[in-house]
Amino acid sequence: MTRRTAEHPVFAQRLAQARERAGLSQKQLGVLAGLDPAVASPRINQYERGKHEPQLKTAKQLAKVLGIPAAFLYTEDELLAQLLLQWGELTVRQKKDLLKSIETSAPKREPRKGR
Template sequence: MREESVVARRLREARQRAGLSQALLGLRAGIDASVASTRINQYERGKHRPGLGTVERIASCLSIPAPYFYAESDQLAAWILAYTTVGPALRDAVLHEAKAESHPPAK
């Protein structure tokens, strides 16, 4: 049994969350109508892996950042999605706090 790829799993989750069929997502991502559903299905099953350009088009259609599809950790994937939903002030505050935590002042 082949282990499911993170790209395949995240693609299926994101598409389902958006309420789109495989065919509709494929069409919106610029895949030819005659193979749109089949191609997305193959990506979601891990039979084929979409190239970066395809991932970027799919991400754009789903209004999520492309790095989401590559995040191995579910927590990181959630952070990536959350990043898109908060304003710049909160993004800056979290980044500032993270930098402070990773580089504490010298004593």
């Protein structure tokens, strides 16, 4: 996987990470996401370099093609990013079981006053 640095925005880093994980070229990703083939590769390249960031609708389409939750493309938290990648692999039943497990093991929070 290509090494990304802090100079790239989180979206750029996550997009490149997900694309490489999926084994797609920049052009393939762009075309599958509905971009014009003539601009698909340069557009994805600009997104991955952090020169431009797509509109949310396009980001959602890229995530769909990559088989990941769109939230993955925006999270700065590395552990959450890994969880989101795994989340996409789970069945609905597994997701519900995981949530239930987290709810029962997480410390109870006191309700906020004034709400």
